[in-house]
Amino acid sequence: MSAIVVLSRRDLQALMRFDDYVDVVAHGFRMHAEGRTASPPPLHVPAQDGGFHVKAAALALARGYAAIKTNANFPHNRRRTGLPTIQGAILLFDSTNGAPLALLDSMEITGKRTAAATAIAARYLARPDSRVATICGCGEQGRSQVTAARHALKIERVFGWDIDRAAADAFSREMGEQHGIDVQAVSDLADATRQSDVIVTCTSSTTPYLGPDHVRPGTFVAAVGADNPEKSEISPELMARAVVVADVAAQAVTMGDTHHAIRHGVMTADAIRAELGELVTGRKAGRTSAEEITLFDSTGTGIQDVAAAACAYERACELGAGSRVSLS
Numbered sequence: 001m002s003a004i005v006v007l008s009r010r011d012l013q014a015l016m017r018f019d020d021y022v023d024v025v026a027h028g029f030r031m032h033a034e035g036r037t038a039s040p041p042p043l044h045v046p047a048q049d050g051g052f053h054v055k056a057a058a059l060a061l062a063r064g065y066a067a068i069k070t071n072a073n074f075p076h077n078r079r080r081t082g083l084p085t086i087q088g089a090i091l092l093f094d095s096t097n098g099a100p101l102a103l104l105d106s107m108e109i110t111g112k113r114t115a116a117a118t119a120i121a122a123r124y125l126a127r128p129d130s131r132v133a134t135i136c137g138c139g140e141q142g143r144s145q146v147t148a149a150r151h152a153l154k155i156e157r158v159f160g161w162d163i164d165r166a167a168a169d170a171f172s173r174e175m176g177e178q179h180g181i182d183v184q185a186v187s188d189l190a191d192a193t194r195q196s197d198v199i200v201t202c203t204s205s206t207t208p209y210l211g212p213d214h215v216r217p218g219t220f221v222a223a224v225g226a227d228n229p230e231k232s233e234i235s236p237e238l239m240a241r242a243v244v245v246a247d248v249a250a251q252a253v254t255m256g257d258t259h260h261a262i263r264h265g266v267m268t269a270d271a272i273r274a275e276l277g278e279l280v281t282g283r284k285a286g287r288t289s290a291e292e293i294t295l296f297d298s299t300g301t302g303i304q305d306v307a308a309a310a311c312a313y314e315r316a317c318e319l320g321a322g323s324r325v326s327l328s
Contacts, residue, residue, distance in 0.1 A: 124286030
């Protein structure tokens with residue numbers, strides 16, 4: 001057995017730019033819309049004060065790849081232990097012969113590929129003149145979502161909201177300096193969102209906190225946090241009012257905010273306008289009017305993970321990056 005490539009978070013940061021994540025994730029969703037991926041349902045393993053989810057997918061690029069990602073999600077970590085909320089690893093395989101190819105840190109890939117999907121969705125679902133965004137959840141993912149919003153749109157002002165005001169304050173300072181724009185920590189969520197053209201929810205909440213009264217006509221909402229059946233950020237009433245696009249519809253109806261709206265009887269699976277890949281391929285329309293409230297239900301898929309991991313692996317092989325470990 002050949003040695004496998006091991007890529008740390010620092011390795012990945014040196015190998016991959018945000019633009020790279022956007023390109024490979026868009027290609028992955030395109031392949032999914034064309035029926036050229038395998039993406040089984042995620043597996044969720046509950047644990048005390050948190051849980052684990054396993055996501056997997058396969059796709060054929062220059063060679064066939066399959067990836068299996070295990071992420072731990074422990075929302076109390078930041079306060080109790082100082083550890084990150086999200087930790088995990090990705091195993092990348094050659095899907096033609098089963099050979100393990102690489103072991104990659106999943107924190108970097110999960111954060112960037114999730115934000116990349118938001119940037120792609122914003123191309124089709126946000127108004128081009130969007131200038132103000134609210135980020136709900138001021139952790140690592142919230143920081144990546146600022147990058148995503150500014151990648152797709154000319155965002156000039158950002159509000160940061162978090163149940164931990166200290167986290168929002170740190171977020172506003174760091175993001176303001178990094179992006180050179182006005183970033184303000186807020187306590188009144190509704191006041192911020194009613195001024196916003198774009199709202200991103202990326203928290204670990206299990207209780208919806210964004211409703212119809214928070215959102216003005218023409219807003220684009222990226223619902224990012226609900227990546228297991230217990231999490232919920234968007235009220236069923238807002239889901240029913242919005243034009244909903246899912247990353248993968250079959251997954252959104254079982255674990256996203258769409259799942260909760262269906263469970264409450266205010267929405268059906270047929271109400272999903274499109275999957276993201278169908279927007280990328282042009283098979284279906286995204287925003288069709290300036291007044292629509294559009295919502296991207298981003299549950300996170302193995303398609304994104306395998307596309308990003310394969311790109312990083314190929315670059316590491318070209319450049320000799322990372323380390324090598326033999327399992328034999």
